Amino acid sequence: MVETMRRRGSSKGRALDLIRSQGPISRVELAEITGLTQATISNLVRELLADGVVSETGRGESSGGKPRMRLEINPASRFGVGVDLGADSSTFVVADLAGTIIGRLGIDGPGALGPADYVRRMADDLAHLLDGLDIDRAAVVGLGIAAPGPIDREAGVIVGAPSLAAWSEFPLTAELSRLTGFSCVLDNDATAAALGEFWLGATEVGSTYASVYMGTGIGAGIVFDGTVYRGSRSNVGELGHVSVDARGPECPCGNRGCVELYAGPHAVIARAREAAASGGIDLEFTGVAAADFAAVAEAAITGHPLALALIEDSAEYLAEAIVSLVNIIDLDHLVLAGSAFEKVGAIYVRTIQHIVGERALSRHLQHVSVRMSVNGTDAAALGAATMVLQEQLSPRSLQSVTLA
Incomplete structure (x- = not known):
């Protein structure tokens, strides 16, 4: 039965x-x-x-x-809420059944607030957003949360994410569900971004693709023929912790020479600070990673040679890790998503496309296309919203597999 x-x-x-x-x-x-x-x-x-x-x-x-x-x-018959939870900021989106964003709210990150206080704030802000949109709560099928990993998806907790260290083992989905009354699901932010691409039909049916997500960290969501690959513990795709230098500096994750130490926004900001201290570039730093990286990116696209060199170096290191990903997974497409690509996405696309085209093992057999996400900086939040729509209404596809 x-x-x-x-x-x-x-x-x-x-x-x-x-x-x-x-x-x-x-x-x-x-x-x-x-x-x-x-x-x-x-x-x-x-x-x-x-x-x-x-x-x-x-x-x-x-x-x-x-x-x-x-x-x-019937797009307006059901809605999903997605939250992109980050250290510097969080974004809420409300999406209808067609995947169209009908409401959006950005708030500051937790800062000095502990997880319990911040989750209460999230619940209040979500209530105000839904009231402003005049949405019947009964039409909301659930709340998806996209967060940096590692995570325990089944337990609904973040486990040791460097940017959200204070959240380790906090019962995130249980508490947010209690406060909002909605069913809550947690997933990796890069995986959520990949889900959104599929839901909106931005990738070809039957293709194997990865969504490389860069906010303050770097991750990758992987989809095989409409099926998400999450790994045994939903922590697949930690691209930022692929080593590109076995003798490099130690990473907080315990590995050495991780690509995040060379390509990630924090690495770019650190080098920009060094350049500013020696008079090589005139930038003001806020201490907020997203804002400081955006300042370097703005300087790069307006022609500052040192800022441009920093972004190009970041893109080259990221491309090195992506070549390994392409070789292992045999990808058809790569999609770049996340706030770090907002201003300088074209530089990353150009650099990654060139390096993958030169170095991927299967380059003579197929062309791996690289492009920006159709969802822009809201990719993870929208992916989280479509995730609950998919799981509640159409569980047939985008299921989890482990390739066991």
Whole structure:
């Protein structure tokens, strides 16, 4: 009985996902694509119509017989909330069933606030955001949280993330769920960014791609043919802790010569501070990593040679790690997401594309495309929102695998 219900839920999710991604679409087309019988499709569609998540949009053109009724998603029927939790700032987005952001709120990071106090603030801010959007709480399917790793996804806690050290083992999803009344899910920020790309149809069906996410740290979300690879503990893709120098400086993670020590925003800022101290560049530093990196990036795109050299060095080191990722995973595409790429994304795309094209082992067999995310700086927050929409309404795809 349980297995029958599980299969039915999977079929319903599959049908909904096709209507969302390929609609307007007819019942006959759904049956042809899924391989399910017309009777099964009719029953599933009847349930989706009753749930309000799908609507009939009229009949398509006739091909000789009676024109077929078309189905499409009802975007305003359900909403997902996503939070990109960071040390310097946090971003809330509310997305509808089509993945369109209908509301956004940015707030300062925790600073001196402990996790308990900050989560209370998050709950209050979310309530104000939803009130301002006049959204019925019953239409919100859940709250997704994107955070830097390592994380324990099942327990809903951050475990030893360098930028959020005080949050280690704090019951994040349980507490936020208690305060908001919503079901909460935690995931790695890079994985969330990759989810958003898939949900919005920005990647080709059947492709293998990685979303390289750089905020104050560096990570990668990996998707195989519409299926997220999370690893055994949901901490796959810690690209920032790939070693590019075995004899390099020790990283807080315990490894040596991690790419984050050379390519990450903190590394760029440290070198910019050294240059400013010696008179090589005139910049004011706030102590907030995101703002300070943005200042270096702004100087780079306005033509300061030293700032440009710092960004190009960062891009080259990041490309070194990405070449290893491409060689191991055999990727079709690379997507760059996160606030660090906001101003200087074109430099990173150009540099990474060139180096991957020269050094990837399979370069003679296929071209690995590199581009910026369609979701910009909201990639992780929007990915977190679409994650709860996917898990609650269309669990058929973007499931977790471990390749065991």
